Amino acid sequence: MFNLSILRQFSRLSILPPAKALTSRNICTTTALQFKITDQLCAEPMKKKKKIDPAIVKAREDRRRKKLEKQIRRLEKNARQLKPIDELEVPLHLMDEMKKRKRPEPKLSADQVEARALLQKEWTKYKRVEYIANVAQIDRIMGAQRRALDKLYEVSEDLYNEAIMPDLQLVPYSINGPVATPPIKGYYSPDGEYIDVSKKWDN
Numbered sequence: 001m002f003n004l005s006i007l008r009q010f011s012r013l014s015i016l017p018p019a020k021a022l023t024s025r026n027i028c029t030t031t032a033l034q035f036k037i038t039d040q041l042c043a044e045p046m047k048k049k050k051k052i053d054p055a056i057v058k059a060r061e062d063r064r065r066k067k068l069e070k071q072i073r074r075l076e077k078n079a080r081q082l083k084p085i086d087e088l089e090v091p092l093h094l095m096d097e098m099k100k101r102k103r104p105e106p107k108l109s110a111d112q113v114e115a116r117a118l119l120q121k122e123w124t125k126y127k128r129v130e131y132i133a134n135v136a137q138i139d140r141i142m143g144a145q146r147r148a149l150d151k152l153y154e155v156s157e158d159l160y161n162e163a164i165m166p167d168l169q170l171v172p173y174s175i176n177g178p179v180a181t182p183p184i185k186g187y188y189s190p191d192g193e194y195i196d197v198s199k200k201w202d203n
Helices: 004-013 018-023 054-077 092-096 110-155 157-163
Strands: 027-030 034-037
Touching: 110 157
Parallel strands: none
Antiparallel strands: 027 034
C-alpha cells in the first residue's frame, strides 16, 4: 500500500497551473493507470541571437546588390553577340576567288523551258503511279498474310503461335545493291576516329 501523504503531494502536482506544470513534470495517479509520467521534453534551449550592427547588414546588402547588377550588365552586354562557328566561316582565299568561281546563269530559250516543265510533269505523274502501285501491292501482301494466318489458326494453334514469333536471325541483316554514286577506286575509307576541336565559350 502507498503512503497517503505521498499520494496527496502527487495529486497536488497534477493540479498545478500550466506554467508550473511544464517546469515540473506531472505525475498523475489513478486506480487504472497507477503512476503516469508526462512525455520527456527534448527541446533545445533557444540560441541567443547575436546583435549585428545595422550598418554592417546594410553594407552586405549593398555589396550583394552591386554584384547582381554587375552580372546583369555583363549578360545584357553579351546578349546580342553570337558565338562564332568556325565551320561556317568561308576561308579568305575562297573569298578572293569568288569572281573566278562564280558561273553565269545559263540562258535558256522558251522551248527549253517548256520542255523541262513538261518533263517535270511527266516525272511527277510517273512517281505518283509508282507510289500507288507500291501501296496497293503492300496491301495485297498484308491481306494474303492475314488470311493465311487465319486459316493456320483454324488448323493448328501451335503452328499459328510459331508463325507469329519474331525471327531473330533477321536482325544481323546485310545487303549489297546499287548505290547513288559509284565507288571511288583507290579510296581508303577512314576508320572513324574523331577529334573534338570545337572551342569552349564561357559566359
